[in-house]
Amino acid sequence: MKYYFIVNPNSGKVNKSKLESNIRCACLKREIPFKIMYTRKAGDAKTLAAKIPDQNCVVFSVGGDGNLNEVLNGITSSEHKILGNIPAGSGNDFDKTLRQQQSGIISIDLGRINSRFFLNVACLGLDADVANNLDVIRDKKWIPVRQRYNAGLVYTFFKYQFKKLKITMGETQVESECTILAVGNGQYYGGGYHIAPHALLDDGMFDIYFVEKMPKPKLIPLLLKLIRENHESSPYVKRYTDKKIIVDSQELCTFNVDGETMRSNHFELEIVPNALRVFNDRNFIEEIIKN
Secondary structure, three states, rough: EEEEEOOOOOOOOOHHHHHHOOOOHHHHHHHOOEEEEEEEOHHHHHHHHHHHHOOEEEEEEEHHHHHHHHHHHHHHOOOOEEEEEEEEEOOOOOHHHOOOOOOOOEEEEEEEEEEEOOOEEEEEEEHHHHOOOHHHHOOOOOOHHHHHHHHHHHHHHOOOOOOEEEEEEEOOEEEEEOOOOOOOOOOOOOOOOOOOOOOOOOOOOOOEEEEEEOHHHHHHHHHHHOOOHHHHOOOOEEEEEEEOOOOOOOOEEEEEEEEEEEEEEEEEEEEEEEEEEEEEEHHHHHOOOOO
């Protein structure tokens, strides 16, 4: 079985020479044929993944969650390609949930939002705006990589406009202005915030967290609760579980989906059970990302 590595060279932890050396050593030791490919611009990872011959192989994303989402969407039409993840970005949120799973090749659920698949979390509201504003923060070179999300929180806090949504989950319907809506297949987002601690990758359900409009001064205590992983104790936080959620708005809204953005006024999110095989040999992964 051949291994393909699709590398985003601009990811926070990618050292090309060290990375190539580690891949070569790890694969040669196991007598595995391999190929390394590099992206140049947004969309390349999906294109490269889709062009790989439709045969039994592992297609690795080497980079952050955005690169991983592109690779995922490049292989979902194939039954033979296995997804691998070498976490080399600044957040690596999906890997935080994946490493809780057993080692080896496992089967997990996928999320689908309109026509796009996702592995981890799709969010709308304050948290999505924070992620979408990170491009502004990245331009501030004096802000450390690990503090970008926190800096984005402060920036977004002062600019945030509440979104009026109609949310449908089975027979449950919520019509309200929204502070946070997070739909989780995985547990973490935003570089380590444990938004959906009960989410499982193989239970056939989304974990859905909704926070309706609240006074801005009360947002700070809520975010502190999220950092401390006790946000579920807040009366403003509502948790639901469901296989499908429909989100409508009269104005265009932006979902952040595994680090990628989608704009629409109608979103349908659905879980696809047991839809993807994922490579999770932790020894192999650690050999590649070691310094």
